[in-house]
Amino acid sequence: MLAAMSTAEDCKLMDGREAARRVLAAASDKVRRILAATGAVPSLATVLVGDDPASVTYTRMKHRRCEEVGVRPVLVELPATVGTEEVVRQVERLGADKSVHGILVQHPVPRPIDRRAVFEAIPLAKDVDGVSSAMLGRVILGMPAFIPCTPAGIMRLLQEYRVVLDGAHAVVIGRSPILGRPMASMLINAHATVTLCHSRTRSLPDIVRQADIVIAAAGRPRFVRADWVKPGVVVVDAGYNPGSVGDVDFEAVRERASLITPVPGGVGPMTIAVLIDHTADAAARQLGVALSVSA
Numbered sequence: 518m519l520a521a522m523s524t525a526e527d528c529k530l531m532d533g534r535e536a537a538r539r540v541l542a543a544a545s546d547k548v549r550r551i552l553a554a555t556g557a558v559p560s561l562a563t564v565l566v567g568d569d570p571a572s573v574t575y576t577r578m579k580h581r582r583c584e585e586v587g588v589r590p591v592l593v594e595l596p597a598t599v600g601t602e603e604v605v606r607q608v609e610r611l612g613a614d615k616s617v618h619g620i621l622v623q624h625p626v627p628r629p630i631d632r633r634a635v636f637e638a639i640p641l642a643k644d645v646d647g648v649s650s651a652m653l654g655r656v657i658l659g660m661p662a663f664i665p666c667t668p669a670g671i672m673r674l675l676q677e678y679r680v681v682l683d684g685a686h687a688v689v690i691g692r693s694p695i696l697g698r699p700m701a702s703m704l705i706n707a708h709a710t711v712t713l714c715h716s717r718t719r720s721l722p723d724i725v726r727q728a729d730i731v732i733a734a735a736g737r738p739r740f741v742r743a744d745w746v747k748p749g750v751v752v753v754d755a756g757y758n759p760g761s762v763g764d765v766d767f768e769a770v771r772e773r774a775s776l777i778t779p780v781p782g783g784v785g786p787m788t789i790a791v792l793i794d795h796t797a798d799a800a801a802r803q804l805g806v807a808l809s810v811s812a
């Protein structure tokens with residue numbers, strides 16, 4: 518429940534690793550049922566352009582988790598010098614491949630590539646990372662969708678910890694298409710009152726101080742400070758900056774918060790778990806397996 522007031526001792530961590538284990542266990546069960554019903558193994562293909570060390574590490578982590586739950590990872594590596602047309606061609610090839618059920622384009626892709634053109638080439642049924650404009654439209658309208666994995670993971674964490682969204686004031690810092698925007702839409706659909714902030718927002722600390730729930734997604738290390746938040750606030754730190762540092766000044770803010778996500782161990786593990794769960798759901802749909810009957 519959303520606490521109105523809290524002291525430092527009251528502050529609880531939202532344990533993303535533990536919640537992610539539950540999501541992965543459910544995904545693993547879905548994979549087993551799909552295999553039993555069809556003989557097919559759900560598969561996630563990742564398109565990795567260039568050799569950015571962080572992207573290589575994230576891709577490796579995602580594929581390791583895939584293997585743990587029985588999802589077959591497929592890696593398509595392209596050099597950083599590749600053009601948009603070739604990346605689109607590879608995505609379209611994976612889109613037509615019946616043995617691939619989910620497609621992830623690891624981002625950021627190198628600058629000259631038109632990432633919007635690449636995202637739009639992913640068929641809706643395989644857009645398990647929720648990056649296409651059609652999927653964002655579905656998210657905004659509250660229609661069934663593969664919601665971008667980070668905001669979807671954050672919503673699941675908020676639900677796990679029984680944070681009351683109905684009527685709460687949520688402040689989202691960041692308006693990117695994969696994080697801030699879908700996050701704000703989901704919160705609106707859950708009946709929160711949402712303020713969406715960005716780099717041009719004036720008096721950001723004053724706005725954040727009014728929040729019952731803060732979602733920090735600006736990509737600025739230790740950006741949200743203790744004197745920006747009111748006592749009892751629920752803080753979700755989606756940031757992941759070099760050195761495994763979040764967007765929230767964790768040690769200081771936890772003194773005032775009722776609930777907070779750590780970095781690492783908060784939003785990150787949930788993002789990967791949701792991606793794999795989406796892949797299992799996508800495979801079930803494409804293979805005609807009705808998971809919801811026993812889910």
Ligand SMILES: NC(=O)c1ccc[n+]([C@@H]2O[C@H](COP(=O)([O-])OP(=O)(O)OC[C@H]3O[C@@H](n4cnc5c(N)ncnc54)[C@H](OP(=O)(O)O)[C@@H]3O)[C@@H](O)[C@H]2O)c1
Pocket residue numbers: 667690691692693694695696697714715716717718721734735736737755756757758764784785788789
């Ligand atoms: N844990 C995970 O799995 C995961 C997944 C994805 C992303 N992330 C992390 O989440 C963070 C955000 O990612 P992203 O992809 O959404 O980043 P992004 O595309 O760079 O967007 C950052 C957003 O923050 C806003 N912003 C930047 N500086 C600001 C400031 N001083 N005040 C207020 N708003 C500011 C920007 O505003 P403008 O629109 O005005 O430029 C933009 O909307 C990063 O740290 C990233 O590493 C984590």
